[in-house]
Amino acid sequence: MSDADVIVVGAGPAGLACAAQLAGCGLTTLLLEKAGSVGSVWRRHYDRLHLHTDRGHSALPGLPMPRTYPRYPSRDQVVAYLKNYAEHFGLAPTFHCNVQALHREAGLWHAETSTGRYAAPAVVVATGWADFPHRPRWPGEDRYQGSVIHSSEYRCPAAYLGQRVLVVGFGNSGGEIALDLAEAGVDVTLSVRGPVGILPRELLGLPILTWAIAQAWLPPRLADAINAPAIRLAVGPTRGLGLAIARKGPRRMIAEDGRVPLLDVGTLERIRQGAIRVRGGIDRFTTDGVVFTGAQGENGTEPFDAVILATGFRADLRGLLPQASDALDERGAPRATGKPTGHPGLFFCGQIPSPTGQLREIGIEAQRIAALVGH
Numbered sequence: 001m002s003d004a005d006v007i008v009v010g011a012g013p014a015g016l017a018c019a020a021q022l023a024g025c026g027l028t029t030l031l032l033e034k035a036g037s038v039g040s041v042w043r044r045h046y047d048r049l050h051l052h053t054d055r056g057h058s059a060l061p062g063l064p065m066p067r068t069y070p071r072y073p074s075r076d077q078v079v080a081y082l083k084n085y086a087e088h089f090g091l092a093p094t095f096h097c098n099v100q101a102l103h104r105e106a107g108l109w110h111a112e113t114s115t116g117r118y119a120a121p122a123v124v125v126a127t128g129w130a131d132f133p134h135r136p137r138w139p140g141e142d143r144y145q146g147s148v149i150h151s152s153e154y155r156c157p158a159a160y161l162g163q164r165v166l167v168v169g170f171g172n173s174g175g176e177i178a179l180d181l182a183e184a185g186v187d188v189t190l191s192v193r194g195p196v197g198i199l200p201r202e203l204l205g206l207p208i209l210t211w212a213i214a215q216a217w218l219p220p221r222l223a224d225a226i227n228a229p230a231i232r233l234a235v236g237p238t239r240g241l242g243l244a245i246a247r248k249g250p251r252r253m254i255a256e257d258g259r260v261p262l263l264d265v266g267t268l269e270r271i272r273q274g275a276i277r278v279r280g281g282i283d284r285f286t287t288d289g290v291v292f293t294g295a296q297g298e299n300g301t302e303p304f305d306a307v308i309l310a311t312g313f314r315a316d317l318r319g320l321l322p323q324a325s326d327a328l329d330e331r332g333a334p335r336a337t338g339k340p341t342g343h344p345g346l347f348f349c350g351q352i353p354s355p356t357g358q359l360r361e362i363g364i365e366a367q368r369i370a371a372l373v374g375h
Helices: 013-024 040-044 075-088 172-183 208-214 220-235 250-257 267-273 358-374
Strands: 006-009 029-032 099-105 108-113 116-120 122-125 147-150 164-168 187-191 198-200 262-264 276-279 282-285 289-292 301-303 306-309 346-348
Touching (some): 006 108, 013 075, 013 122, 013 358, 164 172, 172 187, 198 220, 262 267, 267 276, 346 358
Parallel strands (some): 006 029, 006 122, 122 346, 147 306, 164 187, 187 276, 198 262
Antiparallel strands (some): 099 108
16 A cells, blocks of 8 residues: 655755655655754754855755845755745655665555655655765774764864864865865865866856856867866966866766866865865875875874865665665666666656756756656
């Protein structure tokens, strides 16, 4: 027996958008959320976080963000918007309901959860990837006496005042956390293992996302070639900063590698000023610090009181979908999102990085999924 037309797993932006669009098609939806509130991942993000995409391109379907919000809303404003979105559409998630496995039986998708078993003809996995922190390991890490946390655990600089801190990774979290620490006067170093992509948050006075949307129809290689001169001019010189710029442009980087370039909000300027040092990749840990790749012997140790791993997230849904492994890649991430998966009634939303803005893409995918399910 079916409990609803559709089960939606996760009450973050993707889950809320899907539930609202499905309801708009006249479908009953069971929205399951393991935390106790909507947008729980956004509530856990570091304090200074602002959207890297502009307000006008970041609203979910059917409800614009308030005009009183700045061009790049803060974390707290995004949380308030998500709460208001759920209330506006009358969405009532089942909270504290952890979905442990999904399997198909007799034409229905069954969700095994911490609060019971539910069934529906269709299911949308909208869990995102922020619950899957990627934590690489290095030789000697067990000997290190300082603290090591993932960027998902970082909140603000207060705990690091007077310390030497190493931030590992040059994505958006790594760049912004290093900037946050530097602005508070913390002695901070960035460990950057390989070539990086850097974009200005705005180009010629317009949000960079505006350009990406306008050029979405172009092949990634061509779009990158057209934009390269203007981006280089906007980013400014990088020679002598210890950064190797990737040969691939940002569109190719996202499309081919799933890597999102750094949207610079001030990190590069702090590097130029010397407030943020740049080193290479980590070779190994020592008792009181790390040895970077290429350094010789223990004399190459640089001491650090704390290490923050801004090493990203890798969603692994193999445990959640034991019968649908062919819908996932070798790491357990969905092969397709916002599209048919090859399994009747199974959909993913917001699971793959997009060059035209994650929240914007979530809205597009939610509308597409609703149309497919309601067909």
